[in-house]
Every structure is written in structure tokens, then in C-alpha cells.
Amino acid sequence: MLLQTTDDTTLGTALADLLDEVQRRFSAELLSDTDCVNGLVAHVERFRGKMLRPTLVIVSAMAAAQSEDLGELRDPVLTAAAVCEMVHMATLVHDDVLDDAQVRRRGATINQLRGNEAAVMLGDYLISHAYHLCSSFGRPDISRAVAHATNTVCEGELLQLSNRHNLELSEATYFEIIRRKTAALCGLCCELPVRLRHPGAEVNGDQSLAQALFAYGEKLGIAFQIVDDILDLAGDQQTVGKSVARDLAKGKLTLPVIRHLEQAKPDEQRAIAGLITQAADPQLSEQDASAIAKAVAQRVTDSGAMDYARQRARELVGQAVEEVLSTVGPCSARDLMELMAAAVIDRRF
Amino acid sequence: MLLQTTDDTTLGTALADLLDEVQRRFSAELLSDTDCVNGLVAHVERFRGKMLRPTLVIVSAMAAAQSEDLGELRDPVLTAAAVCEMVHMATLVHDDVLDDAQVRRRGATINQLRGNEAAVMLGDYLISHAYHLCSSFGRPDISRAVAHATNTVCEGELLQLSNRHNLELSEATYFEIIRRKTAALCGLCCELPVRLRHPGAEVNGDQSLAQALFAYGEKLGIAFQIVDDILDLAGDQQTVGKSVARDLAKGKLTLPVIRHLEQAKPDEQRAIAGLITQAADPQLSEQDASAIAKAVAQRVTDSGAMDYARQRARELVGQAVEEVLSTVGPCSARDLMELMAAAVIDRRF
Numbered sequence: 001m002l003l004q005t006t007d008d009t010t011l012g013t014a015l016a017d018l019l020d021e022v023q024r025r026f027s028a029e030l031l032s033d034t035d036c037v038n039g040l041v042a043h044v045e046r047f048r049g050k051m052l053r054p055t056l057v058i059v060s061a062m063a064a065a066q067s068e069d070l071g072e073l074r075d076p077v078l079t080a081a082a083v084c085e086m087v088h089m090a091t092l093v094h095d096d097v098l099d100d101a102q103v104r105r106r107g108a109t110i111n112q113l114r115g116n117e118a119a120v121m122l123g124d125y126l127i128s129h130a131y132h133l134c135s136s137f138g139r140p141d142i143s144r145a146v147a148h149a150t151n152t153v154c155e156g157e158l159l160q161l162s163n164r165h166n167l168e169l170s171e172a173t174y175f176e177i178i179r180r181k182t183a184a185l186c187g188l189c190c191e192l193p194v195r196l197r198h199p200g201a202e203v204n205g206d207q208s209l210a211q212a213l214f215a216y217g218e219k220l221g222i223a224f225q226i227v228d229d230i231l232d233l234a235g236d237q238q239t240v241g242k243s244v245a246r247d248l249a250k251g252k253l254t255l256p257v258i259r260h261l262e263q264a265k266p267d268e269q270r271a272i273a274g275l276i277t278q279a280a281d282p283q284l285s286e287q288d289a290s291a292i293a294k295a296v297a298q299r300v301t302d303s304g305a306m307d308y309a310r311q312r313a314r315e316l317v318g319q320a321v322e323e324v325l326s327t328v329g330p331c332s333a334r335d336l337m338e339l340m341a342a343a344v345i346d347r348r349f
Numbered sequence: 350m351l352l353q354t355t356d357d358t359t360l361g362t363a364l365a366d367l368l369d370e371v372q373r374r375f376s377a378e379l380l381s382d383t384d385c386v387n388g389l390v391a392h393v394e395r396f397r398g399k400m401l402r403p404t405l406v407i408v409s410a411m412a413a414a415q416s417e418d419l420g421e422l423r424d425p426v427l428t429a430a431a432v433c434e435m436v437h438m439a440t441l442v443h444d445d446v447l448d449d450a451q452v453r454r455r456g457a458t459i460n461q462l463r464g465n466e467a468a469v470m471l472g473d474y475l476i477s478h479a480y481h482l483c484s485s486f487g488r489p490d491i492s493r494a495v496a497h498a499t500n501t502v503c504e505g506e507l508l509q510l511s512n513r514h515n516l517e518l519s520e521a522t523y524f525e526i527i528r529r530k531t532a533a534l535c536g537l538c539c540e541l542p543v544r545l546r547h548p549g550a551e552v553n554g555d556q557s558l559a560q561a562l563f564a565y566g567e568k569l570g571i572a573f574q575i576v577d578d579i580l581d582l583a584g585d586q587q588t589v590g591k592s593v594a595r596d597l598a599k600g601k602l603t604l605p606v607i608r609h610l611e612q613a614k615p616d617e618q619r620a621i622a623g624l625i626t627q628a629a630d631p632q633l634s635e636q637d638a639s640a641i642a643k644a645v646a647q648r649v650t651d652s653g654a655m656d657y658a659r660q661r662a663r664e665l666v667g668q669a670v671e672e673v674l675s676t677v678g679p680c681s682a683r684d685l686m687e688l689m690a691a692a693v694i695d696r697r698f
Binding site: 032033034036037040094097098116117118120121122123124125127128129131132134135136137138139140141143144146147148150151153154155157158159161162 | 381382383385386389443446447465466467469470471472473474476477478480481483484485486487488489490492493495496497499500502503504506507508510511
């Protein structure tokens with residue numbers, strides 16, 4: 001999808017080649033001497049779709065280098081990209097357990113196919129190998145940065161869990177949750193290449209670049225999650241390619257609903273609260289859950305709260321682009337970073 | 350428990366002080382700025398019991414140094430001990446999810462208390478912080494060794510999962526499972542202190558010591574798991590302090606049962622197979638599951654297969670001690686390593 005956003009075929013070809021190499025490193029790292037493990041990994045590899053995170057790593061590296069030729073950084077950048085994708089895959093596998101999700105990238109989730117137990121352990125296997133691969137850099141500061149990001153991701157997930165069924169969830173807490181659970185890793189993806197340019201733990205002289213690229217990734221990540229949450233509420237499984245209406249089913253309030261509840265009159269608040277409670281009934285069929293989500297989506301759209309959520313995502317994307325424009329010189333990688341930001345808003349899946 | 354195994358009060362006091370410091374580092378690393386995370390961590394800290402893994406790290410360090418004074422290695426050894434305990438805690442939390450276990454150290458498991466979702470994420474938080482703390486060494490080779498061990502642990506768990514309800518599970522595969530899922534981490538605990546003595550990735554000159562200490566930990570770990578499996582089958586929850594009869598409930602065949610099935614006549618094989626199938630019925634009450642486990646345990650005991658399993662554990666403990674006696678000079682740490690090995694066999698919980 002991302003490749004289609006650029007007309008620059010040189011960059012497009014270079015990026016496609018590099019992403020192929022990321023996939024090879026990903027698979028090589030996960031190869032086990034036990035067949036049962038390889039079978040599960042083969043299934044998880046089918047979930048690889050947008051490759052957003054490896055693309056962020058590679059394009060940020062090109063932007064920082066002001067060149068599509070990464071030179072001697074090619075090797076560590078590609079490994080970092082594989083590490084970030086592996087961390088992301090681990091969170092997807094465990095997320096699907098948490099959400100009781102059955103469909104991912106138009107295929108069965110691991111928990112649906114092989115049970116929650118295998119999904120928990122496979123997620124652990126992926127995260128363990130992510131750290132294993134990361135330690136191959138000989139750069140403890142990189143391992144520390146990756147582990148710091150995963151600490152934050154877990155805190156975001158736990159904060160979200162502790163706010164399930166909380167009808168008074170504030171916008172501020174919602175943003176705190178998604179900043180941690182989604183955006184922290186995207187920020188890391190964009191910042192890591194700058195760290196890799198400096199052999200020590202300090203990015204002397206490149207601090208503002210590191211900060212701007214981190215901010216670009218973080219804001220993009222927040223916007224991405226807002227759109228993801230909109231798609232879960234208002235999209236259909238056919239188009240989105242994964243289980244939808246899971247947020248309401250799991251008692252997770254997302255931005256459009258939070259905004260709607262904040263702005264609604266007491267009668268409407270009670271009506272929405274009733275629908276939300278119904279949607280979270282674990283006995284509900286998938287069809288009924290989807291129908292309730294549609295009803296909520298309609299009211300949220302009518303009140304303008306859906307537009308509000310889209311507008312917040314649009315503003316964040318604008319700020320993300322601003323971060324890059326103000327610190328990175330003109331180059332085709334920078335152009336692609338702008339296009340990627342726009343694609344986050346326009347995506348339908 | 351372990352402290353009671355030594356009459357050497359100097360060593361006992363030194364060890365208790367060092368384990369206190371490990372606990373402080375453990376807690377400091379896990380401190381979050383979100384209250385919900387700290388609440389879960391506080392609960393998990395109650396699971397800390399035997400502290401077997403940190404003790405292995407410290408005592409191996411003393412044995413390698415031939416001194417109870419660890420000198421400048423004190424700091425990295427204590428951090429390594431906290432890392433190993435954190436990895437172990439993560440596996441306990443996820444194991445309890447896999448086993449649907451309700452009791453651990455005489456308290457409720459996280460999954461029982463807060464649901465599987467919180468338990469999955471808390472386990473992830475623990476493992477993430479283990480790697481985070483591990484990267485503080487400035488030693489990528491140590492991070493790599495820890496991640497290599499956790500890769501192996503996950504493979505062991507996945508291998509075990511893929512053999513659930515396999516009535517033809519061989520002894521060889523059983524040993525392969527427990528070597529990976531339990532013993533790999535114990536081996537690491539004993540080997541890490543030798544690695545820490547050498548600033549580079551190579552343990553020049555200390556290779557045979559590193560190998561012997563790894564072998565001690567690995568054999569001890571295998572014996573420990575055999576005894577754990579015996580306690581699950583034949584122990585009662587009151588004494589063991591955690592859910593028992595979980596192995597049969599989850600379709601996991603362990604050494605006494607495997608041996609019994611191998612040696613039994615066809616009639617008895619069919620009878621045991623019937624009991625095993627009954628025990629794995631998810632609708633079964635805990636009481637009925639326990640009664641079936643008792644019936645299986647009785648038959649396994651009568652056939653001598655329980656003694657066989659204990660004897661295998663005893664042999665491994667003997668081999669573990671032999672590894673240490675042949676490479677480590679006489680010192681009180683070595684004496685304690687012998688006592689710890691004996692305690693693995695004698696334990697009732």
C-alpha cells in the first residue's frame with residue numbers, strides 16, 4: 001500500500017528491495033529446530049501486511065542520510081527494521097488474544113486457529129527473538145531503547161485494560177493509552193536510524209533530528225490508532241480485513257465515542273451507555289455485536305463526533321509532517337514521509 | 350527454604366543480604382508511573398518464594414570467585430540475578446494462563462484475580478523489563494545469552510503444547526521439553542556469573558568452568574521439573590501451595606505416567622488412557638480432577654513408575670554435583686551447591 005503512495009520509482013524499487021531483505025532477516029531469525037514452532041511462525045508471517053514499521057525505519061534512515069543509499073548503515077538499519085516488525089507482530093498476536101479476535105489480514109488469528117495458549121507462547125517467542133536479534137548489534141543502548149519502548153507499550157495495554165467498561169474515560173487518558181500502546185513503537189522506528197548513525201549512546205549534534213523523527217513517528221502512530229479505532233467502530237470486516245466491533249465488545253471506549261458521550265445531552269448519554277453495555281455482553285453473537293456497533297457509529301456520526309475524531313487525526317498528521325519539514329532537508333525520502341502521513345488518514349483498512 | 354539447607358551462618362547471612370538487594374532491584378526496575386501497573390506488580394511480587402534462580406546466580410558467582418566477597422562483580426551479579434528472577438516470574442504468569450491455574454504460593458493467580466488479559470500483558474511487562482534491566486550492563490553478549498535462553502524456553506513450551514493429549518509422548522521428547530522450558534534458564538543462571546567475569550564475549554580460560562556450571566544448572570533444572578511434575582500428580586494443593594493435577598487436566602503427560610504407559614500391559618494402558626481422557630475434560634470439577642489424578646498416581650506408584658521418575662531425578666542431581674565437584678575448588682559456596690541439589694529431591698513444595 002505504501003509503495004503506491006509514491007511516484008518516485010527509484011525510491012519505490014529501492015524500498016521494495018530493502019523490505020524483501022527485512023523479510024528474509026525476520027524469517028531467518030525465527031527459524032527453529034522444532035517443526036511445531038516453524039508451523040506457527042509460517043502462519044504468523046501471513047499477517048505481515050502494510051510493513052508500516054519497517055518502512056518507517058528505512059525511510060527515516062534515508063531521510064537522516066539525505067540519500068537512498070544507506071552505505072554502511074544498510075545492515076544495522078535492516079536489522080532494526082526486522083526487530084521493530086517482530087515486536088509489532090508479537091503485540092498483534094497477544095492483542096488478538098486480549099480482543100478474542102478471530103480474523104486478521106483476512107485469515108484466522110493464531111488464537112482462533114490454535115488456541116489462546118499457543119498464541120500466548122508464540123507472542124513470547126516473537127518478543128524473545130526480537131530482543132535476541134536486537135542484541136546482535138553490539139549496541140546495548142539500542143537494546144535499551146527497544147526495551148524501553150516495549151515497557152511503554154505494555155503499560156499502555158495495561159492502562160487500557162484497567163479502563164475497560166469505564167464510561168467516564170477521558171480524552172486525555174485515551175490519548176495517553178494510544179500514545180503508549182501504539183505510538184511509542186512508531187516513534188522508536190523513526191528515531192532508531194539516527195541512533196545507529198552514532199556509535200556511542202549519545203546522538204551528539206543530531207539531537208534535534210532524533211527528536212523530530214521520534215515526534216513524527218509518535219504523532220503518526222497516534223493518528224494511525226485513531227483511524228484504526230474509527231475503522232473498528234464504523235468499518236466492515238470485509239473491507240478492513242480483520243475482526244471489527246471488537247472495541248465495544250471488549251468495553252474499550254475510543255475517541256469518537258468518548259467525544260460523543262462528552263457532548264451529548266443526558267438522554268442520549270443514557271441511550272449510548274445502554275448500547276455500550278449491550279455490546280459488551282460476551283454471549284452476544286458477532287452479528288448482533290456488529291449491529292450494535294453500527295447503531296452507535298450512526299449516532300456518533302450524526303452528532304459530528306466521528307468527524308471530530310477524524311479531524312484530530314488530521315491535525316496530528318499535519319504536526320507530524322511539520323516536524324519533518326522543519327528538520328529534514330528536501331529529498332525523496334522526506335517526500336515519502338509526507339505521503340505516508342497522508343495515507344494514514346485516507347486508509348480504509 | 351534454601352537458607353535452611355546450610356549451617357554456614359556467614360554464607361547464610363551474606364546470601365540473605367544479597368537476595369534482599371536482588372528484591373530491591375527487581376522492584377525498582379518494575380516501578381511504573383501508572384498505578385494500575387504497580388498494583389499488578391505488587392501482586393506478582395507475592396509469588397516470590399524460593400528465589401531459586403537468583404540464588405543459583407549468586408552462589409555460582411561465589412563458587413567461580415572461590416569467595417563470598419564478590420568484589421566488583423557484586424553489582425552485575427545482583428542485576429543478573431534480578432533479570433533471571435524477572436524472566437522466571439514472566440514465565441510463571443504466562444504458565445498460569447496456559448494451565449488455567451488458580452492458586453500460586455497459596456494466593457490467587459493473576460489470571461484468576463484479574464483475568465487472562467491482564468495476566469498476558471503483565472507477563473509481557475515483566476519480560477520487557479527483564480530485557481530492559483539486562484541492557485543496563487553495557488554487555489550485548491549478556492543480553493544475547495538471556496534472549497537465547499528465553500528463545501529456548503518458548504520453544505519448550507510450544508513443544509509441550511503441541512504434545513498435549515499425545516498418549517504416545519516418548520521419554521526423549523519429555524526430556525527435550527523440560528530441558529528447554531525449565532532447565533535452559535537454570536543453566537543460564539549458573540553460567541552468567543562466569544561470563545560476567547570476562548569483559549568480552551569470550552570466557553577465555555574459564556570455558557570448562559562455564560560449561561560445568563551451566564551443566565550443573567541444567568541438570569538441576571531437569572531434576573527440579575521432574576519433581577515438580579511428581580508433585581503435580583501426587584501432591585495436594587495444601588502442601589504444594591499451588592494448583593495441582595493441572596498436568597492431566599491440560600493433557601500433559603509427565604515422566605511417571607510416560608514410564609507407566611511404556612511398561613504397562615495393554616489392559617492397564619487402556620485403563621490409564623481412559624483416566625487421562627477423563628481428567629482432560631474441561632467440564633470436570635477441580636475435586637473430580639484431583640480424584641482422577643490420585644487414582645492415576647496410585648497406579649503409577651504401584652507399578653514402580655513413580656520411583657523410576659524419582660530415581661531419574663536423583664541421578665541427574667548426582668551428575669549435577671559431579672560437574673561442580675570436578676571443576677570448582679572446595680569452598681562454602683560449593684558446599685551450598687551440593688545442598689541445593691539435594692534439596693531439589695527432598696522438597697515437598
